[in-house]
Amino acid sequence: MLPPKRYHGLLLLAFIIMILPLFLTNNFHYDVAIHIGINAIVVVGLNLLIGYAGQISLGHAGFFGLGAYTSGILTANYAWPPLLALGAGVILVGLLAFLVAHPILRLKGHYLAMATLGLGMIISIVLSTEDRYTGGPDGMTVPSFSLFGWEILGEQNWYWIIGCLLLLSIWLALNLIDSPVGRALRAVHGSEVAAQVVGIDTIRYKILIFVISAIFASIMGSLTAHYTGFITPVIADFFHSIELVTMVVLGGMASTFGVVIGAFILTLLPQFLANVEEYEVMIFGLILILTMIFLPKGLLPTLIALKKRHTA
């Protein structure tokens, strides 16, 4: 018996993750692949908020950074076990997102964008200035991730861990979207008033998905801190938030596999721009603008629509 159709894409991705190491010839290649995976997981979560529920966030790097620093500080300075520190990050970020969600998500459009932008900036500034704990702009070193005495070291081990987590997060996202909760989220985007008259408490769902997407970012922030072993407040800054949103928009809002492709392209791109690094921000901005003008639905949904039209 074939697995349900909704999981076909997941199987294809699992296959790609399995054969990819054949083409990864050195640790640098693995490192790029791991960063693609990390970004992909964050944007799968962010897409639930932006693509499905239709709420913008320009502050998700803040949650990513907060998760990273919670892990960093608790493991480096207080010798917490990494998994416990990661959990503490999840609780901290989850609570923060929950507390700010209520006032923030009453806003719409530009106002919501501005409020989330401000929130991200506040987190980024706090991480830079509280140098007693965070090491300030110079950053801090973070011990490696260990679980029950087993230390995770080396790009190859991390590759498989991130690969599995990516598959897990996509599986969770696909399940969520195709459920009563997922329909409620999409209804918030499609027509808030229609959602309300059929009994959907739209505020509750907006808060829920804001918190969930923040937790996705926090977990990946924690793991990134342990993987790279060194973090600076740059990971929480505005440009990182923009990168994440661009991945969602380029790949395709409301397309889980689309945003994975978005993460793939935009994580790989800077590797080819190493010579013109100072223009990176401009190039990302240009991609964002061009996508919104010429591919408003994003890469993957546009390709699928083209294919449909071709076969019809």
Add this chain to the structure above:
Amino acid sequence: MSLLKIEGLTKTFGGVHAIEDLSFTIQAGTIHSVIGPNGAGKTTLFNLITGIYAPTSGKILLEGWDIAHKPPYELAKLGLCRTFQNLQICFNMTAIENVMMGSHLHLNTSFLAALFRFPTLSQGDHECREQAAELMKLVGLSKYITADADSLPYGALKRLEIARALATSPRLLLLDEPAAGLNPKETAEIDEVIQKICQSGVTILLVEHDMKLVMNISDHILVLDYGKKLAEGKAEEIRNNTAVIEAYLG
């Protein structure tokens, strides 16, 4: 038995009285229509009853309980649902998913169950899909069961809204101009659908400009003019009411 009772309902926007001291009763199991010229306050009345606006004063009693000032999603739990004059379809979903979202209150909406796709949730979702398909057949949309919402023509979207509202299993269904923009053949079909719904035990409050439809199916008609009650009664009485003819039927 009265299902909905409106007492001294008033809604002002700035200095304008959109609805002024309005009282009327809707009997369970009937089709109750509200007519009146443009700007008479029909849509405002709908928005008040369904919780989209809060009344300035007055009571809205559903089986004796005052439901004024309750948010729309609470009213859905009490068995009140509506369609919209300006379509409120979720074009980011398929047609059948639009109907399925109407079953929200009857399904397992636990977040964990959704994330891990618990078998009980899949089962409930599967049944919900079948019920939604039945409702689409009931309103005459069987050929659009697998279509995307944005591929449906206008007349079909009107009926899709009715199917979605029915999925909430309402006791009182408010239809805001269901025949607006439809051709005579489609209007005749909507006429039939509305009567079928009423026969299944759902009380209907209808706002409509198509007089033929209104006169044809209404048990009771309320005529509004400038936010006030101009007349009330059976179709025959309204047809022969001189004040109504003067203000509206011309």
